[in-house]
Amino acid sequence: MTVSSSPLAASFTAPLAIVVLAAGKGTRMKSDLHKVLHPIAGRPMLMHLLASAAQLSPQHQVVVAGHGREQLEKALGSAATIAVQDPQLGTGHAVQQAEGALGGFDGDVLILYGDVPFVRAETMRAMLERLHGDDNPAVVVLGFEPADTLQYGRVIAHDGVVAKMVEHKDATEAERACRLCNSGLMAVRGADLFGLLARVGNDNAQGEYYLTDIVNVANGDGRVCAVVVTDDADEVMGINSRGELAIAEARWQDKRRAAAMADGATLVAPETVWFAWDTQVGRDVTIEQNVVFGPGVTVADNVVIHAFSHVEGASLASGVSIGPFARLRPGAVLEEGSKIGNFVEMKAARLGKGAKANHLTYLGDAEVGEGANIGAGTITCNYDGYFKHKTVIGPRAFIGSNSALIAPVRIGADAIVAAGSAVSRDVSDGELRLVRAEQLIKPGWADQFHDAMKKKKAEKAEKAKG
Structure with missing residues (x-):
């Protein structure tokens, strides 16, 4: 038989x-x-x-x-x-x-x-x-x-x-x-x-x-x-050595990649995509080169995962786009049409429908409302050395680049946080919050500084010759 x-x-x-x-x-x-x-x-x-x-x-x-x-x-x-x-x-x-x-x-x-x-x-x-x-x-x-x-x-x-x-x-x-x-x-x-x-x-x-x-x-x-x-x-196939373990992993991955493509996903470079045992991938999903899935990932239909992204313990709804070089850690939830761009990391955070964080951002223990925009270099400061705290960002809020949101903190709907702000208190709906030192202007100071440094450098070189 x-x-x-x-x-x-x-x-x-x-x-x-x-x-x-x-x-x-x-x-x-x-x-x-x-x-x-x-x-x-x-x-x-x-x-x-x-x-x-x-x-x-x-x-x-x-x-x-x-x-x-x-x-x-x-x-x-x-x-x-x-x-x-x-x-x-x-x-x-x-x-x-x-x-x-x-x-x-x-x-x-x-x-x-x-x-x-x-x-x-x-x-x-x-x-x-x-x-x-x-x-x-x-x-x-x-x-x-x-x-x-x-x-x-x-x-x-x-x-x-x-x-x-x-x-x-x-x-x-x-x-x-x-x-x-x-x-x-x-x-x-x-x-x-x-x-x-x-x-x-x-x-x-x-x-x-x-x-x-x-x-x-x-x-x-x-x-x-x-x-x-x-x-x-x-x-x-029995597994008795590290080499045989690697062979078993490769064979498992080959079969899983083939199954993903047979089920309607596009793998641009299949041999570079690594699935976990429980990865769920929908139809018309595009997965680019060098993407790694850890356990606990669900990917809905019509999602794009760009190259060099690492996804673990995350849920991606229809129409989501992430990467390249994105990292989604356990508890990351991306709602329909949201976007995570390059060098963005999420952990225990939800990105609302149509919201986006396009560059160089960390969202940890956070809830981002529908249509919100998170500027480049923004971080949620969620850990005080002892406890984790939550950041809530309301619908359509705009967080300017290089902002630090010091949890626990709430940013209201339609609020704007100006670039370079360190926000430690709640921001009301529709409010502008700007938290930065006043700029100090000294006309001509830079020219004087350069002239002095050049003179000092020339004197030092002359002395070395003597």
């Missing part, structure tokens, strides 16, 4: 438990952060996997941990039960550690790997459907056919029925010639799983208890074991 990329309808109703193996030390990452918590598209790889599994509505989720258990507990909270593998004696031994957490569960068990984050929900579903096939298989294995079989274990199968599972180190040359490889993912009934595992030995090159051996045990009992083959080898 081959899994295509199209969704599959569920035809079974058995309760489901997910067991995720994440006990490895991840030494090749050379990191203090647990391997499965390294992010791809701004989301820990483990969370990518659990999000896919969640589409199958599992009753239980067990993560088998070893090294870095505390990090996993903090990241998962109540989302999963942690089972501990110590010492670590192989994948079969790891799954055994989930037995107590499952507490006699007799539904289906899907065994996944925390460092294999991109398994699709439809692939998981296909494995479970096969488990409930007419031939009643004891175990269903997910297989794949990579371009290079490398050190993968092999699945020796005929017409979708597994004759033997063998690790690469234990395989003969003839078995290594088989191109069907073992992803490690399995579906097993809870009533069978731990009984099979109890009969697995460790007489192999590694001296470990291999999970794959439950297939050989079941076959020895005369039971059928089946293989489901994915048509996308990328979804079972």
Whole structure:
């Protein structure tokens, strides 16, 4: 049976438990952060996997941990039960550690790997459907056919029925010639799983208890074991090093860019645009070169994001334009037709309908009314060293260039703040506020200064010659 990329309808109703193996030390990452918590598209790889599994509505989720258990507990909270593998004696031994957490569960068990984050929900579903096939298989294995079989274990199968599972180190040359490889993912009934595992030995090159051996045990009992083959080898790609993490990120980004364009967005230079896992992009959106999205971004239709902009935790309504070189931080909300220009930063701020801040501005903890104009170099001084304070700018207000609005402060509707002002008190509707020192004029002073400095410089040069 081959899994295509199209969704599959569920035809079974058995309760489901997910067991995720994440006990490895991840030494090749050379990191203090647990391997499965390294992010791809701004989301820990483990969370990518659990999000896919969640589409199958599992009753239980067990993560088998070893090294870095505390990090996993903090990241998962109540989302999963942690089972501990110590010492670590192989994948079969790891799954055994989930037995107590499952507490006699007799539904289906899907065994996944925390460092294999991109398994699709439809692939998981296909494995479970096969488990409930007419031939009643004891175990269903997910297989794949990579371009290079490398050190993968092999699945020796005929017409979708597994004759033997063998690790690469234990395989003969003839078995290594088989191109069907073992992803490690399995579906097993809870009533069978731990009984099979109890009969697995460790007489192999590694001296470990291999999970794959439950297939050989079941076959020895005369039971059928089946293989489901994915048509996308990328979804079972394991991540064990920084290099493999970068490859996984690149592949994820390529697919997301293609999806954005297929959904009606224009990416001027697709390879330079980086999405987050939850970025939402509407139709007729234009995204120029070197744009980076952090998590939490929603972009409506007909938005233009100019080059070199960074957007995170922001909402952009229809007709908005930002950049180039704009930075939108969490809590930035741009209403319909508003505009953020070059070198403008927003954080926890709302820009009203048709309002604009075109150049060199910081808007933090602010609310800008409809049609307001924020001049170049304006900043909202929102932090006093201890607390954040809010700036409210009314509809159609005009803030002159190089102004400092010292929060908490309110600028009224249709008010004007003159350029260069430092405003620390509220400005009423329709009022002009000018806060700057009176200009001092000294006619001829500059000419006298230049003459004196030139003379002094000449005398110094003459003295150096002598």
